[in-house]
Every structure is written in C-alpha cells, then in structure tokens.
Amino acid sequence: MDSDHPFFFGPGGELFGLYHPAPSRANKAALLCPPLGQDQIRCHRLYRQLANALAAEGCAVLRFDYYGTGDSAGSSAEVDWDRCIADTCAAADELRARSGVEHVVAFGARLGGSIALAATKRARLADVVVWDPVVDGCAYIQQLDAMQAALRQDPHRFVAPRAVEGAAAQWLGFAISQRLRHQLADLRPDTAGSPSLVLDSLPPTPAHRWKGLIAAHAKVKELHPFTPWDDLRRLEQAILSHPLIQTVTSHWQGGH
Amino acid sequence: MQEQAFRFGRARHLVGIAGLPPAAQGTVGVIVLNAGLVHRVGPFRLHVDLTRRLNACGYPTLRFDFSTVGDSGASGESQSREQQILADTNDAMTLLRRQAGCTRFVLVGLCSGAQNAHTVACADDKVAGAVFLDGYAYRTFGYRLRHYLPRLIDPARWRRLLSPHRKSVEKIRGEPVFSTVPSPQTVVRADLAGMVERGMHLCLIYSGGINMFFNHARQFRECFGRVMTHPRVSTCFVRETDHTYVLVDDRKRLIDQIEGWLRNNFPIAPTAAAPLRRAELEASP
Numbered sequence: 199m200d201s202d203h204p205f206f207f208g209p210g211g212e213l214f215g216l217y218h219p220a221p222s223r224a225n226k227a228a229l230l231c232p233p234l235g236q237d238q239i240r241c242h243r244l245y246r247q248l249a250n251a252l253a254a255e256g257c258a259v260l261r262f263d264y265y266g267t268g269d270s271a272g273s274s275a276e277v278d279w280d281r282c283i284a285d286t287c288a289a290a291d292e293l294r295a296r297s298g299v300e301h302v303v304a305f306g307a308r309l310g311g312s313i314a315l316a317a318t319k320r321a322r323l324a325d326v327v328v329w330d331p332v333v334d335g336c337a338y339i340q341q342l343d344a345m346q347a348a349l350r351q352d353p354h355r356f357v358a359p360r361a362v363e364g365a366a367a368q369w370l371g372f373a374i375s376q377r378l379r380h381q382l383a384d385l386r387p388d389t390a391g392s393p394s395l396v397l398d399s400l401p402p403t404p405a406h407r408w409k410g411l412i413a414a415h416a417k418v419k420e421l422h423p424f425t426p427w428d429d430l431r432r433l434e435q436a437i438l439s440h441p442l443i444q445t446v447t448s449h450w451q452g453g454h
Numbered sequence: 455m456q457e458q459a460f461r462f463g464r465a466r467h468l469v470g471i472a473g474l475p476p477a478a479q480g481t482v483g484v485i486v487l488n489a490g491l492v493h494r495v496g497p498f499r500l501h502v503d504l505t506r507r508l509n510a511c512g513y514p515t516l517r518f519d520f521s522t523v524g525d526s527g528a529s530g531e532s533q534s535r536e537q538q539i540l541a542d543t544n545d546a547m548t549l550l551r552r553q554a555g556c557t558r559f560v561l562v563g564l565c566s567g568a569q570n571a572h573t574v575a576c577a578d579d580k581v582a583g584a585v586f587l588d589g590y591a592y593r594t595f596g597y598r599l600r601h602y603l604p605r606l607i608d609p610a611r612w613r614r615l616l617s618p619h620r621k622s623v624e625k626i627r628g629e630p631v632f633s634t635v636p637s638p639q640t641v642v643r644a645d646l647a648g649m650v651e652r653g654m655h656l657c658l659i660y661s662g663g664i665n666m667f668f669n670h671a672r673q674f675r676e677c678f679g680r681v682m683t684h685p686r687v688s689t690c691f692v693r694e695t696d697h698t699y700v701l702v703d704d705r706k707r708l709i710d711q712i713e714g715w716l717r718n719n720f721p722i723a724p725t726a727a728a729p730l731r732r733a734e735l736e737a738s739p
Contacts, residue, residue: 202525203461204459204460204461204469204471204525205459206456206457206458206459211456214459214471216469216525236498239492239493239495239497239498239499242493242524243491243493246525267499268495268499268502269457269459269471269494269495269502271456271457273503274499349700350701355663355696355697355700356662356663356694356695356696357662357665357693357694358694360694360701364701364703365701367702368701368702370700371497371498371499371698371700371701372498372499372702373702433700434492434497434698436491
C-alpha cells in the first residue's frame with residue numbers, strides 16, 4: 199500500500215499536492231516541479247516513480263500541480279509563468295512544514311526545470327537538478343507552434359485537416375494565453391539559479407548549448423535513448439526513464 | 455466550490471478528486487474512469503474540465519485512478535483485472551455515497567474507460583447510466599462498404615498503386631502494444647440490451663479518431679441492433695474530431711453534450727442547483 203498523501207494547499211487551497219513521507223525521519227526534502235502542458239501528463243508516471251525512489255532513500259518528497267494544471271484549481275488558459283514560480287515557492291514552504299526539513303532540493307523536467315531555476319532564490323532551494331530544461335523561450339515557442347500546425351493536419355489523428363482558427367491559441371491539447379506566450383519568449387538561461395546537474399536526453403547539438411545555464415561546478419550527464427519530447431506520433435505516450443531515476447537518486451545521495 | 459482530495463478504497467490504495475456541490479436527495483453521482491493509462495485528469499485535462507462543469511450544474515463527481523494506474527497503488531488482493539475494476543468502482547461509489555449521499559451513479563469512460571464502464575454497468579445495479587466515449591465498435595458490412603467503395607472508384611488511388619514510380623511508404627517501426635481481446639459483438643450487443651431492459655440510460659459518443667473500426671452514425675445500429683433506437687439510448691458520431699479530443703473547442707462541445715444528456719436524463723432538483731449557479735456566476739470573472 200502506498201503512503202503518499204493527496205491534499206490541497208496554498209493560498210485558498212487551490213494547489214493539489216501529493217506528499218511522500220520518508221519511512222523514518224527525513225534527512226532531506228525534494229520538491230518535484232512538473233513540466234507544463236502535455237509534457238506534464240506524459241511525465242506523471244515517471245514523477246511518481248522518482249518520488250517513491252527518493253522517499254525510499256530517506257527523502258521527503260512533494261509533487262504538486264501549478265494553478266491551471268493537473269488537479270489544481272484554474273483552467274489551462276490561466277497558466278501563468280509568475281504564478282508558476284509563486285506556486286513553487288508555496289510548495290517548497292509546504293514541504294518544509296510537512297517534513298520539518300529546511301534543506302529543500304528541487305527537480306524539474308523541461309519547463310519544470312526552467313521554473314525551478316527561476317524560483318531558486320525565492321523558494322530558497324538548496325539545489326536544483328534539471329532534465330532537458332527549456333533555455334531558449336523563442337525557439338521553444340516556434341517548435342510548439344510548428345507542432346500545433348502539424349497536429350491539426352495529422353492524418354493519423356483527424357479524418358480531414360482541421361481549420362486554422364479551430365486550432366489557434368493552443369499547444370498540443372492545452373489552451374495558451376497571449377500572456378504566457380510573451381512570458382515564455384522572455385525565457386533565457388538563469389545563471390542566478392544554476393543547477394548542480396543537467397540531464398541531457400535531447401538529440402545531439404553542440405556542447406555549448408548549456409553554456410550560460412550551468413555554473414562551473416555543475417555536471418552535464420547524457421541520458422540514452424533520446425527523449426521524444428517533440429515527436430507528434432508519441433504525443434500521448436508516457437515518458438519513462440529508469441536511468442534518470444537512478445541518476446537523480448544517486449546524485450542527491452552523494453551529498454548535493 | 456472547492457474540490458477535495460481523497461485516498462480511499464478497501465485497502466486505502468485509490469486516489470481521487472471529488473467535487474461535492476450541495477446536492478438534492480436522489481441526485482446521481484458522476485464517476486469518471488481512467489482513459490487508458492492517463493491519470494485521473496484525463497487526456498488534455500478533459501476529466502477536470504468535465505467534472506468541474508458538472509459540479510457547477512449540481513452533480514457530485516469523482517475522478518479517480520484505478521488500482522496501479524496514476525497515483526493509485528495495488529490493493530494487495532489476488533484478483534483478475536475485471537474483479538479489480540468492479541471492486542475499485544464500488545469503492546468509488548461508496549466514497550460518493552458517504553460524501554454526497556448518492557445512491558445511483560453515472561459512469562463516464564473513454565476508450566478502455568468505456569469498456570470498464572461497460573463491465574461495471576453489466577454487473578452493478580447502482581449504475582443508472584453510462585456515457586461510452588469510443589467504446590466497443592465492430593467492423594460491419596456497412597463499415598466495409600463505406601470504407602472500401604470510395605477507394606475502389608478513386609482513379610487517383612489506382613494511378614498511384616499502378617505507377618512504376620510509386621514511392622514506398624515509410625513504415626513506422628512497430629511499438630509494443632499491450633491490449634486485451636475485446637468482448638465478442640454478440641456478447642456486447644446482449645449486454646447493452648440488458649442494461650436498457652434494467653432501466654439504464656446510455657449515451658454513446660464516438661469520434662472519427664476510431665475510423666479504423668467505426669465510420670458512420672448508422673453503425674451504432676449495425677453493431678448493436680434495435681436497442682440503439684430505444685428512447686433511453688442516445689447516440690452521436692462526431693466524424694471530424696479525434697479520439698482524445700485534442701482541440702479545445704472539440705472538448706468543449708463534448709462537455710456540452712454530456713451536460714445536456716445528463717440534464718435531460720437525470721435532472722437536478724432546482725433547490726440544489728439554483729444557489730450553486732448563482733455562486734458560480736458571482737465567482738466568474
């Protein structure tokens with residue numbers, strides 16, 4: 199039987215969380231920051247497996263949904279970058295209160311990694327591990343726009359192509375506000391909140407891609423096989439990675 | 455109204471989110487089942503949007519994860535998957551009965567969720583209605599005519615097939631598929647007839663996303679017989695949409711349709727719904 203506990207927390211009880219207590223007194227606390235959109239649904243299983251693995255190692259863990267995502271209050275069109283960062287701060291405080299551990303580390307995949315980095319100071323995160331974080335907001339927007347354009351014409355999904363207007367203002371199943379588009383366009387590497395570990399499972403690109411994101415002490419570890427984040431044919435397939443779970447768990451066991 | 459999170463079930467192994475508006479006695483509870491392995495929020499958050507809309511109408515709802523799916527664990531029992539589905543859904547009904555006083559339930563399921571809703575609807579008298587989204591479907595003679603005939607008389611297709619310069623179609627490497635054998639058509643047809651005979655209301659909404667099995671509204675009757683024209687059965691085929699309703703407006707239309715069907719077949723007593731709608735209006739931006 200699982201002992202993780204589902205609950206609502208935060209301002210107005212609007213945020214959904216699942217707390218995984220450590221089997222005995224926790225020596226560390228880990229906050230798992232989810233990605234946004236379809237990446238969040240695809241990573242749900244992996245986040246649960248990672249939370250269980252960390253909890254088994256004596257780490258108290260909190261998974262949560264930002265406002266407008268998952269089981270939290272709000273609609274998908276209301277997802278807002280600043281609110282995501284505020285929610286991460288609220289989640290870190292909630293984790294401290296539940297675990298009694300002040301030292302909180304964070305993990306995030308894709309935009310979840312970008313949010314964790316942006317929230318590092320405000321949420322008083324002692325360490326951040328990121329997996330294929332989004333560091334170039336404009337390129338990311340272009341990629342999602344291109345995928346959305348392809349999706350509405352996908353013969354494997356629709357009997358006939360759908361009209362442009364019927365697929366507008368949304369990315370891969372989720373309504374997107376203009377405000378979020380603008381916020382993501384401003385996304386740049388945040389050197390103020392450097393991760394100690396970058397897990398890289400993107401197709402090969404020049405090694406300098408992470409320059410500016412990572413501090414001198416940070417490590418980059420490649421994971422294989424590559425993760426099909428941007429493959430439309432796999433849009434509704436779960437993303438699982440046992441190497442990732444092992445790497446993150448052993449990284450934080452090692453004293454980070 | 456604020457939703458509530460629960461860990462519940464015979465082994466406290468299930469996780470679900472209940473929406474509990476003030477409900478009049480006799481109001482049905484709506485339980486939304488997992489679509490495949492997607493956790494309780496549903497594809498593109500469909501289940502969240504659906505349950506919140508129904509809550510605003512006054513229906514208590516529960517979206518939850520079956521054993522070992524999403525955030526739910528294993529019950530530790532030695533059971534077949536079908537036994538687990540029946541027991542888990544019974545646990546879900548017990549929760550909604552305790553929290554909202556519901557004694558009758560409507561199940562909503564997409565794809566494998568529809569098949570699971572079918573399984574429970576066959577066996578559990580507490581089920582008063584079901585919404586099957588892309589549920590059981592079988593290729594009929596009519597399906598084959600509609601599928602192959604246009605292809606046979608399409609000269610462009612013949613030109614492509616006979617061309618010496620025909621491009622070989624890129625084959626996508628087969629992904630591992632884990633699936634169960636669907637129930638035979640005769641069994642499903644008898645099941646549906648039995649459900650209607652027992653007084654259940656059924657709503658079947660099928661999409662163009664399953665056009666490898668289903669391609670016309672007529673196919674409901676071709677597959678399942680005369681019971682599809684019974685007044686307690688509602689059917690709808692939406693050719694243009696995909697299997698998981700990836701476009702926002704398609705999801706909205708689907709939710710509109712389910713809400714309309716529920717209001718018609720399981721109307722809410724006005725005393726419970728009216729104050730809630732006022733509260734919702736005041737809360738809206």
